Amino acid sequence: MNEPSAASLAWVNGSDAPEKTELNLGFMALSDCASVVVAATQGFAQPYGLTLNLKRQASWANLRDKLVSGELDAAHSLYGLIYAVNLGIGGVPATDMAVLMGLNQNGQSINLSRGLQTRGVTSPEALHLHVHQTRPKLTFAQTFPTGTHALWLYYWLASQGIHPLQDVESVVVPPPQMVAHLQAGRIDGFCVGEPWSASAVRQDLGFTLATSQSIWPDHPEKVLGCTRMFIEQYPNTARALVMAILQASRFIEDNDENRRSTAQLLSAPQYLDAPLECIEPRLLGDYADGLGNRWQDPHALRLHGEGEVNLPYLSDGMWFMTQFRRWGLLRDDPDYMAVARQVQQLDLYREAADAVGVAAPTREMRSSQLIDGKVWDGTDPAGYARGFKLHAMSDSLSLLASR
Structure with missing residues (x-):
């Protein structure tokens, strides 16, 4: 010490x-x-x-x-x-x-289930196609309606052309329960902090598709x-x-x-x-994504x-x-x-x-x-927010109801 x-x-x-x-x-x-x-x-x-x-x-x-x-x-x-x-x-x-x-900073992950992997959904492009071609909707878990994991999940999905409030279902699951929910088939994926993403990979229940630092380095x-x-x-x-x-x-x-x-x-x-x-x-x-890839994350x-x-x-x-x-x-x-x-x-x-x-x-x-590709520097927050499509309060009621 x-x-x-x-x-x-x-x-x-x-x-x-x-x-x-x-x-x-x-x-x-x-x-x-x-x-x-x-x-x-x-x-x-x-x-x-x-x-x-x-x-x-x-x-x-x-x-x-x-x-x-x-x-x-x-x-x-x-x-x-x-x-x-x-x-x-x-x-x-x-x-x-x-x-x-x-x-x-950093250190959170978006994981998908092995079930999606067996259907070939192992990339953002494949997930985009699957979401828009398959019913019922996939269900993704995050840890709190206004928390970081919800916002990383929404930001990442939106960046891939997937509407997080309309194209998929979103539910709230406490971090230590994520792996059990994945194992039980109640969810198709989640965004959570460690060690629960690594635990899903280690138990061969899912794989890491994206890290939060790939969304925003040093967020x-x-x-x-x-x-x-x-x-x-x-x-x-x-x-x-x-x-x-x-x-x-x-x-x-x-x-x-x-x-x-x-x-x-x-x-x-x-x-x-x-x-x-x-x-x-x-x-x-030291990251291993469960798909055979391993890297030292900068x-x-x-x-x-x-x-x-x-x-x-x-x-x-x-x-x-x-x-x-x-x-x-x-x-x-x-x-x-x-x-x-x-x-x-x-x-x-x-x-x-x-x-x-x-x-x-x-x-x-x-x-x-x-x-x-958007740059955030805090100089024009209202303009930055308007740079995205703004959603009505009614769009997010299910988000708040699922706490």
Whole structure:
């Protein structure tokens, strides 16, 4: 473990001491909860005066409800979940929310069933033909109606000429249940985080057709989320929490041995409860798709990236709102920049990063090109959203009803 710096330890003294020292942290059984688990269990929180109690959740809906109620102080969260709650989308009252830091980029996958493989559906082109020539509709699972997996699935399907709200059925399945649903034939494919895609491949129940990083290299994914009330009540605690998790993120990526030991830790029953061989390879960027292809992915799961992963860019938050608008979850354009400035806790993050010696660029936006050739840089979010066909609110009612 890396020792905290003198500058970082200074935060626990005097008026900078945490106002609340014992925190309940929610997480889902996914490989990208790694830095939260490592921070809580490997001695990264204690130097900052914190005790972190990990609380594994059964579904993203449970995690959301406990975060809003205060039963959880903060959580490993879907980016889109935090913004949907903030905007009052999806059946819960609008609650002021906050993104303290990014937890990871990349590392999610779209998998199809072996049944589709036996019918020759092993490429995007074959899937397009199958969807438009076959009935009944295929059923795809994602993990939460406003979450990242739903939006990666929709974006990818649309880029292949498949309408995600009309040409296929979409259902919500908690991440650890995906493989069982595939095995039972209840779904034809899914989008989920690791280790569940790798598990389907390893059990010979499906194959990986696309990774999320092929949709958007180094895309935003999970965040450390909380209510804004938590930050207002416990600003020093929030800062210390970010410092501890930043230290853990940096430790995991320091070398491959640390990644391997993290995979071993995550495999335990109280965390992912999954075999090490389903967790470790893709955590190291080693992909096998179940079709005989194997590669070292240049944009595999990243937890730190010298701080590039962890900075809560305004443009990252705004992108999710553009997709809510695209798919009819928002009837009108919000004030994208104003909402992002409220949610993304850039100042607090930079204070924490500076204290632990992590570079925090002054820029608030970043630019990326996605799979369909569109460039997203956050400069004109309303125009970007209008660049897609906008769908009516009624189009997305089944999406929200399937939580």
